[in-house]
Amino acid sequence: MKKNIFYRASIYVILFIIMVIMIVPFWWMITTSFKPPGEIFTFPPTIIPREFTFSNYEFMWSSAPLGRFWLNSLLIASIVTLAVMFITSLAGFAFARLDFKGKRVLFYLLLASLTGPLFAILIPSFFIISKAGLYNTYFAIILPYIGWNIALPTLIIRAFFESIPSSVGDSAKIDGCSTFTTYRKIMLPLVMPGLVTVGIFTWMYTWDELAWAITATSSMEMRTMSAGITMFQTQYFSSWGPLCAAAVFGVLPSIILYIVMQKYYKPTLAVTGMK
């Protein structure tokens, strides 16, 4: 059937306009990060910088702790992601492939925790971290982040373990594999896509989280990107150039990860397989 050319063209025009709206804040951020202060504060603003400068990036890395925030986030996000991938794969395997007493109770406990008031958890966690003497350290951020990313990732990875046919586990048993060998050598490679999904989910959470990051740390050196840029902008609100340079670094890892891993970016609830 021949489609009306005008109809199709108008769809493209509307989609293009929406695309511009979605992209414009990033365009503004990137161009501002390369503008000298004199050009940032002019009316009307320039769409492409008249004069390119790297001074905002130099300032971000040398004079301000903005670069440190970025490295902190990179470190914390990597550790939390790897830890969550490993830890929840253990739980996911146990729930999907093993039988044991209390399985249902433990499973429903995980499920129920998902509806708990997230913010109420912050207060006791703050006491726990302070009592353990970990306040204002990397551990103060890393350990709770792992703890808060057990329930949902376990549900996700469990669904992947469940989708493996039971014959795979049976033949491993006949070959004399121990339960742990079955998990590590046979099952784990088969749930790789699930692990990557969990990894991306956790990485995004860690990179994004703000409330706990500002609660658990006090010094500028310990701030994550989210916490640091939030604190920095309240003090130096007129430093648009360095703030934009930091923002470019703040979104860069997310966008690179997204482009490289695109096929794994699925909305999380679609993959828990809960019925």
Place this chain on the structure above:
Amino acid sequence: MKRATPYLFLFLPFLFFAVFSLYPLIWSFRLSFFKWGVITEEFVGLSNYAEVLGDPYFWKVFGNTIVYAATTVIGQIALGLLVAGMLTKIGKGRGFFSTTFYIPVITSWAVVAVVWKMMLGSDSYSFFNSILLQTNLISSPISWLGAPLTAKLSIIALCIWKGVGWAMIIFLAALQTIPERFYEMAKVDGLGVLGRFRKVTFPLISPVVGMVSALLLIGAFNIFPQVYVLTGGGPLGSTESLLTLQYREAFSFLHFGYASAMGYLLMPIILFVSILQIKAISKRVQY
């Protein structure tokens, strides 16, 4: 298999889960019945709950949340459906457009909010003002975050901008499962564009719409970074969200009991929405 083996697998996950999720959940529930001082704590029964429910500021913030929920959920659902629908109509460029629309979703809230805050600046050279001034839509710069109405609108706009790509991706996947012959049959029956949407598309994707709405609704109750960064809850509490209020009560005023009680008061709402959502997921559409 030794009997202990499953528990060895569960040891590490449940250690972290117990220390940082389960124990804090129980502790904060207990805390909601106590008045907390730095060294002392005093059992006060339900008075924290009574204090929250009797606080007019809490109800103002609750009202804000209802406004956020209504506008952002409807906005994201409607725009998400519209864009997803348009994407199914084009061949070339579908992947490109959906990838670009998804970029705001994957970037971090705090960073994006800081950028928006600069763009919403009250001076003539900040982004939104400069565009409106150049097109002569306004004659003098607007202090977007300085007045209650425009501040609220700014936050709503940011929420929709950041979230619409997420709804779109899910709707796009759902729309692509509808067989083309259904539309051809509907055309034979003489249904127009709107009729086809009402009789074919919507009934088939309504469980997905239900699920997305539930998740967006929970999201609206969890608005934090956008308000914390953009306005801090002001002006005059007009943009305050439940979480920014709870955060301030807990960590600025050390009203831990009050803040915990607030968290648990909201739990039935979240629970109710979650149940609706599970219902929506389990409802299968038969072709």
